[in-house]
Amino acid sequence: MTPADVGKRVSVRRVADAPDTGAKFTDTVGVLTSWDDGVLSITPKSGDSVRIAEASLVAGKVVPAAPARRRGPAASFEELTRVAARAWQPVESEPLGDWRLRAAGGFTRRANSVLPLGDPGLPLGEALRRVRQWYEERGLPAYVQTGTGADGAQERLCADLEQHGWLREVSAELRIAALAPVGDLDADVSAVRLSRTADDAWLSRYQRFDTPGPHVLEVLGSGPSVWFASVAGDSGDAAGGVPAAIGRCVVDGRWAGFMAVEVGPEHRRRGLATAVMAALARKALDEGASAAWLQVETDNEGARALYDGMGFATHHRYHHFRSA
Structure with missing residues (x-):
């Protein structure tokens, strides 16, 4: 595993932060979202970014993009995200590149958040400024909806939002059967x-x-x-x-x-x-x-x-x- 593997799903073992608990090592599995200045950032399926000092690494490797599911119908992350979005359609929407800005008077975050499937067509910082402005004009808080834990999901976007100061408020599971x-x-x-x-x-x-x-x-x-x-x-x-x-x-x-x-x-x-x-x-x-x-x-x-x-x-x- 090297910095060239940023964007891939990895499994790493590091020296435990609290050795007094009896555990010598801690394992983390998720998407490697950055590796800069001796610090790795990994986002697991929970959406919580984990920062790891390179000096604490014991082992690391690239692992398959997502484990095979044993239950439920076959479905991609994008398909399910779009299906779910059609079930909570906004009153007003506007494209930002491949992103979709959605508003419905504040009723449900799902209809009042950005659906960021694809490229916004702008550098991320500029795109987020446009997002904030769009929601401010409507008297609404600015939200971006993301997904983690499936092949093709958005762990890197989650990490980027955190770096830009955005806060994760609510997490939920999308389940199928x-x-x-x-x-x-x-x-x-x-x-x-x-x-x-x-x-x-x-x-x-x-x-x-x-x-x-x-x-x-x-x-x-x-x-x-x-x-x-x-x-x-x-x-x-x-x-x-x-x-x-x-x-x-x-x-x-x-x-x-x-x-x-x-x-x-x-x-x-x-x-x-x-x-x-x-x-x-x-x-x-x-x-x-x-x-x-x-x-x-x-x-x-x-x-x-x-x-x-x-x-x-x-x-x-x-x-x-x-x-x-």
């Missing part, structure tokens, strides 16, 4: 109501805003084929009161994306999230989809356990970096 097993889940879907629109009752459970403006409905309704699911609460019909559970699904070719799956605290542990997922999956199967994806924040242990049981496996992680 075969769709049919989700539709076959053992769940009572008879109480799940499906609709093409998010009505007031659905929005009352989806508490991501104070008062939903037209931009919220525009983003939620965006996508090639959108379905909303709700389960009535104990007091009556879901359309007239706060639902016990809700969900959203966007069908896009072979992909069905699941999002906004929420269950009221008083209704949890009754299988309602599973019922919502199964009902939406069956509708997506009817429309010809065969693969499923969803996004879950890395610290949401309950949701991660639920999706583990449904067969979802992590394809890559994505992050939102905010201008400092």
Whole structure:
């Protein structure tokens, strides 16, 4: 391994920083993003850059670009990133080279961040200044969405953003699975109501805003084929009161994306999230989809356990970096 391997996936062993713990060495696997002035920078799939003094290295080698996945449909990083972006379409967007600047009145970071697939057509520092200006003009914070942990992902861009002072605020996993097993889940879907629109009752459970403006409905309704699911609460019909559970699904070719799956605290542990997922999956199967994806924040242990049981496996992680 040499400085010429910058940009490649590497595995390095170094002398442990805290030898009093009993460990003599520490191993790091990730993309080598820089090697300057006797210091290496490696970005693993978590997105956290690790700086290593060259003098502490014991061994290092280039390893395959990404380990083979054992579960889930075949998919590239770019394909899934574009599919996910189509499920949260902005109200306004503008190209910056191959990048896409997106805004939707601040509703969801996914619709209010830069999608940096490709070359911005400018030196990075200049491109980031243009990004900040564009969002400042709209009264919004500037975010850049990146991905790590898959072949063709953006570890080098993550490291470059950090060097320019951008801060990683949120990280999540993009998970994938075969769709049919989700539709076959053992769940009572008879109480799940499906609709093409998010009505007031659905929005009352989806508490991501104070008062939903037209931009919220525009983003939620965006996508090639959108379905909303709700389960009535104990007091009556879901359309007239706060639902016990809700969900959203966007069908896009072979992909069905699941999002906004929420269950009221008083209704949890009754299988309602599973019922919502199964009902939406069956509708997506009817429309010809065969693969499923969803996004879950890395610290949401309950949701991660639920999706583990449904067969979802992590394809890559994505992050939102905010201008400092």
